[in-house]
Amino acid sequence: xxxxxxxxxxxxxxxxxxxxxxxxxxxxxxxxxxxxxxxxxxxxxxxxxxxxxxxxxxxxxxxxxxxxxxxxxxxxxxxxxxxxxxxxxxxxxxxxxxxxxxxxxxxxxxxxxxxxxxxxxxxxxxxxxxxxxxxxxxxxxxxxxxxxxxxxxxxxxxxxxxxxxxxxxxxxxxxxxxxxxxxxxxxxxxxxxxxx
Numbered sequence: 690x691x692x693x694x695x696x697x698x699x700x701x702x703x704x705x706x707x708x709x710x711x712x713x714x715x716x717x718x719x720x721x722x723x724x725x726x727x728x729x730x731x732x733x734x735x736x737x738x739x740x741x742x743x744x745x746x747x748x749x750x751x752x753x754x755x756x757x758x759x760x761x762x763x764x765x766x767x768x769x770x771x772x773x774x775x776x777x778x779x780x781x782x783x784x785x786x787x788x789x790x791x792x793x794x795x796x797x798x799x800x801x802x803x804x805x806x807x808x809x810x811x812x813x814x815x816x817x818x819x820x821x822x823x824x825x826x827x828x829x830x831x832x833x834x835x836x837x838x839x840x841x842x843x844x845x846x847x848x849x850x851x852x853x854x855x856x857x858x859x860x861x862x863x864x865x866x867x868x869x870x871x872x873x874x875x876x877x878x879x880x881x882x883x884x885x
Contacts, residue, residue, distance in 0.1 A: 822872045
């Protein structure tokens with residue numbers, strides 16, 4: 690998560706904590722969501738420039754990013770839960786580790802197949818996930834494909850509406866799944882769906 694104070698001319702100044710002063714505008718970037726917090730006395734110019742800045746940030750990203758606008762004393766949802774943390778500041782302790790990301794071990798699987806070992810269920814998924822990743826489909830398309838497969842596993846495919854697919858897609862977009870994790874899940878659930 691990155692914290693920024695927005696200056697009067699729209700520039701972003703990296704900061705370690707937020708004082709929630711009513712003359713300020715803050716940008717909080719957690720990569721899946723960008724929060725733009727407006728102090729009640731922040732100037733219109735600063736607000737307008739910060740909105741342009743956040744839209745530019747969103748457009749520069751391949752993955753879908755959600756923008757949430759928050760006004761002082763009208764904060765809501767998950768932002769309320771992190772306000773105290775933002776006041777105290779983010780720790781830059783190097784002992785905090787990022788969660789391990791799934792990596793598709795295609796080369797290892799291919800090596801075993803070349804040695805004459807028949808691919809097991811996991812190897813089949815690895816190959817399918819690798820092939821899907823090579824197609825380089827947009828992240829949002831993968832989220833929608835995963836949503837459709839999950840719903841097919843849960844329901845009769847004739848009873849799945851576009852609205853349900855869109856809601857499930859939005860839920861997946863808000864998750865912290867990497868591109869390769871989506872490919873793996875699609876490959877795995879497709880195999881299970883084929884056996885169903």
